[in-house]
Amino acid sequence: MSAASDCVICRGEDGDHELDRVEVWREGGWRLTMARHGPTLGFAYLEPIRHIPYLADLDGDEAASLGAVLGRASATLRDASGAQLTYAYVFGGGVPHLHFHLAPNIPEGVLNTSLIEGRVEERKLPSGATEIISLDHPDLPPEELAAVIDRVRERLSE
Numbered sequence: 114m115s116a117a118s119d120c121v122i123c124r125g126e127d128g129d130h131e132l133d134r135v136e137v138w139r140e141g142g143w144r145l146t147m148a149r150h151g152p153t154l155g156f157a158y159l160e161p162i163r164h165i166p167y168l169a170d171l172d173g174d175e176a177a178s179l180g181a182v183l184g185r186a187s188a189t190l191r192d193a194s195g196a197q198l199t200y201a202y203v204f205g206g207g208v209p210h211l212h213f214h215l216a217p218n219i220p221e222g223v224l225n226t227s228l229i230e231g232r233v234e235e236r237k238l239p240s241g242a243t244e245i246i247s248l249d250h251p252d253l254p255p256e257e258l259a260a261v262i263d264r265v266r267e268r269l270s271e
């Protein structure tokens with residue numbers, strides 16, 4: 114687990130200055146900051162005030178309040194920026210302090226909607242949903258996928 118003392122996000126306002134962003138809201142153990150530069154209107158970061166490294170480490174009061182905080186922040190960013198919806202991305206490889214990238218999206222905007230690197234193809238399902246298919250990476254063997262599905266189901270039912 115990474116140390117809070119080395120963490121730019123735990124440095125609060127000083128870290129915000131380095132990251133060129135400004136805090137706009139605190140609620141339920143979370144803070145919302147907004148980028149002061151970049152190509153996306155209303156780009157923001159929702160992060161726990163307490164040092165929680167990754168999404169898989171989320172627990173306690175922050176876990177209990179996340180839904181309400183995430184929903185309110187996303188709706189406010191959407192409405193204030195005139196977007197149709199707000200995308201949420203969580204990675205963790207760059208800064209090991211959990212943060213949701215909240216990005217209001219407009220159709221002609223710059224946001225990448227692909228979860229898969231490389232060439233992809235969109236296929237419309239009967240429901241109207243869009244499935245994204247990788248053209249560079251073949252599907253994994255169904256048995257391998259099924260084994261992980263089973264493990265997750267078992268562990269979550271314990």
Ligand SMILES: [Zn+2]
Nearest residue numbers: 120123164210
């Ligand atoms: Zn931190």
